[in-house]
Amino acid sequence: MTTRRIFLRNSALAMVGAGSAPLWLTRALYAAGAPAPRKKVLIAIFQRGAADGLNVVVPHGEKAYYDLRPTIAVPPPARGRDDAALDLDGFFGLHPSLAPLKGLFDEGRLAIVDAVGSPDPTRSHFDAQDFMESGTPGLKATDSGWMNRALRPEHGKISPVRAVAMGPTLPRSMCGREPAVAVQDLAGFQIGDAQAAGEFEKLYADSPDPSLRSAARETFEAVAMLQSIRKQPYTPAGGAQYPRGRFGDSLRQIAQLIKADAGVEMAFADIGGWDHHVNELGQRASEGQLANLLREFGQALSAFWRDMGDRMEDVALVTMSEFGRTARENGNRGTDHGHANCMFAMGGPIRGGKVYGRWPGLQKEQLYEGRDLAETTDFRDVLGELVARHSGNPSLDGVFPGYTPRFPGLV
């Protein structure tokens, strides 16, 4: 078996080098010998800047929400109003910009976890992102990320894009011992000059330094694989329309990699701009900064779903943001740094159509430190369940050391 796989690999890469690898061969290359032809894929989306969870998943059944936010609350669901919350379960509603996701929730494909977050009290973006990505709240010395630790050490041939992050550098979540690649865009992941590329490949293959040799081998394999994938012009399926911008591009390229059977198991993308201290919403809740950003966010996720079609069966996608924002609006029609937030999970294995997590309430005495939504679910409970039950890695102690996740029952 091993021999066959190596043969396939070498011939495929040779053909790729000659510019003629057929897609079936690339597919066979990474599927050969594996018991399940399709990999389970876990995708993490980071909303950097601390999204205001209370205006994303709106607790319209809670009077205190409207008391705390006289000018930037999302109105309760109302027929015929396009600036009102979209009711989910009689208590929570989605921000109107997330209309593209409402159907997914109703079909039981999208789950929401509310009042979820990190137990660490920090309100620093910098620390909180770090803790959430390392997966070890309160511990700064952790030198790897939770997604990298969630990859099980594998022997034999590993796909060069097994763990892939869309962006210029490898995010903290993916740093660590297992190989992981950062890809800014698929088109750019190549060596500009073909002749030089050949010379580099030879020079590195002959290098006496084994570390450089193997890093270069991984690089050239990833380049070759992405080159063959790029050859097929990509049209999103099902008429999916990704929004313009980096986030939509990231999700489209992740879909492209998964559908090309490139061997992706972990993927990461991020979207910034959630730090709304001033004028969070416009005169109407469906306008303004948060509304615009949520529109992009919701459209991208829903386009990804449509594009993936039945391939979504193998995929779980989860979103997170470093912390939530103050329950009370501030003096500039914005919100300041807070505590708990909401997370979305969607995909084939997700039991959606439900808002998970215990709602702690927004009365003064129910708020964390008298000002923020309290955390009743640890973010590691959500991620841990996905890693264990979806990605099939039961050794969570290695992924979230010192913490035993309590699964909310999403999968």
Added chain:
Amino acid sequence: MHKRAVAGSLFLFCMFGFAGAAGRFSAQIPKDGKIRHALSRLTFGPRPGDAERVRAMGLKKWIDLQLHPSRIPENPVLEAKLKALDSLYMTSEELVFNYPTPQIARLMASGQMAYPDDPDRRMMIRKLAARFQQAQEQAGPAQPAIADLLTPEQIRTLRAGTPQQRLTAFEALPAEKQDEVIEAMPGVRLALFDAAPPPLRRRIELAGGPQQVVARDLLEGKLLRAIYGNRQLEEVLTDFWFNHFNIYLDKGADHYLVTEYERDVIRPLVLGKFKDLLNATAKSPAMLFYLDNWQSVAPSGRTAGPARRGLNENYARELLELHTLGVDGGYTQKDVTEVARCFTGWTISQPQRGGGFQFNPRAHDDGEKIVLGTRIPAGGGIEDGERVLDILASHPSTAHFISWKLAQRFVADDPPKPLVESMARTFLKTRGGLREVMTAMLASKEFWSTDAYRCKVKSPLEFVASAVRSVNGDVDYAVSLANQVGQLGQPLYRKQEPTGYSNSSAQWLNTAGLLARMNFALQLAANRVPGVKMDPAGAAGLGGPAGVALGSPEFQKR
């Protein structure tokens, strides 16, 4: 064993296979390789002719000079280039004032704060305040229509002319129109930059927001010094010690505090006493802000600020773990808390205005503390923290940890134990004399051993700077080079974690990084990195096409 050392030793084990432990780091580099080794370790890579210059002077004398940077006249080319980056010479307070945030600009516009004297700057700040006001009021940005401002002929020249034609057309416009063009035509702005004289460059940079200039100057300064500086070892050490006492530029007020920190706290002390360096970082607003100590108050402290504040252990922990003893240096959680109590009240007078260090006795925990077994009696005030720094600076674990880290950077990923021990003895004997520790390392047989020779992978900064140096590149502006360093995985001044970047080779061996290195090499060789021109005569020395030589595995090593 130190965690990072384990990773390093695995790497070396792979590299050298079964070389006997006893024999490692003993075989010496042949004489003709020594100069190359010294240049690759103590500088940002040799320029054409450097080896000959060192040979003429004598290696020993060259090393001695590098250890005494004040005796080396600085390169006038560097000085001229740095002069244009005026923010590098300002105090934190001056930075806030001259390159304000939108909030500060608003204070100026509303008369609550004075404007800077410079008329260009004053106008820019007025505009910034107006823009900020518009954003507040949610009015759409009032972009002037280009067609109303300029004739079609002018627009054509600005959009499509040669750099010189564009500049001439631009300079022919009246001053207000120039500003409108800079603001409304980002493409023209970029194209003009190449041909623009320094004052116009500054105006173009200001259009991106005055606070961007502060970061930009820092990045440019770092690259220019690495590429052009004559005091190369001082620059390498400044990079090392900044990274050891890391600060993150994008954490709030630190945006305006890093310039002064690197210039006045780190650089002058890199070959001084460790204790002075430690003290200076502990009292620097940049560190106090970055590791939150400025907000740390005694649990019972009666401060005017929000009531939720209390003890913050952040600085105390990193001080022990990263700055001095090392993670296995023999301290407990209790020590962390006690150290944090000692530093309560060490704060900043006005962090958002570039203010300085301040001790606030009302926030200080005045009770007795016990740190690493030493009793610090009640009532010590500011001296509690100073006492802690004394204890730490002369602690054997600190001597060992600092020596190990220097040896990891300069000798090998898994530095030989006898070398580290001998450096640590020098550290203790000389009360933390960093020049003496470096001298001891440079006199050791391990430093000059074949096992140390070219065994380190360059960091992205080392790679980019050494590539430009090796082709005698002429750097007109260094922003693109700095961005390249970031693309390779080492955004300068932007390492969020207090750990700083790793000094171990393994850190820099990943697919995206390697690919980006090869592409950078090709771009540089094709003169496609904006602001940089390769010297063909300099590149000739590389043997073969410059792009392939600079992207080759051999060039990744030092």
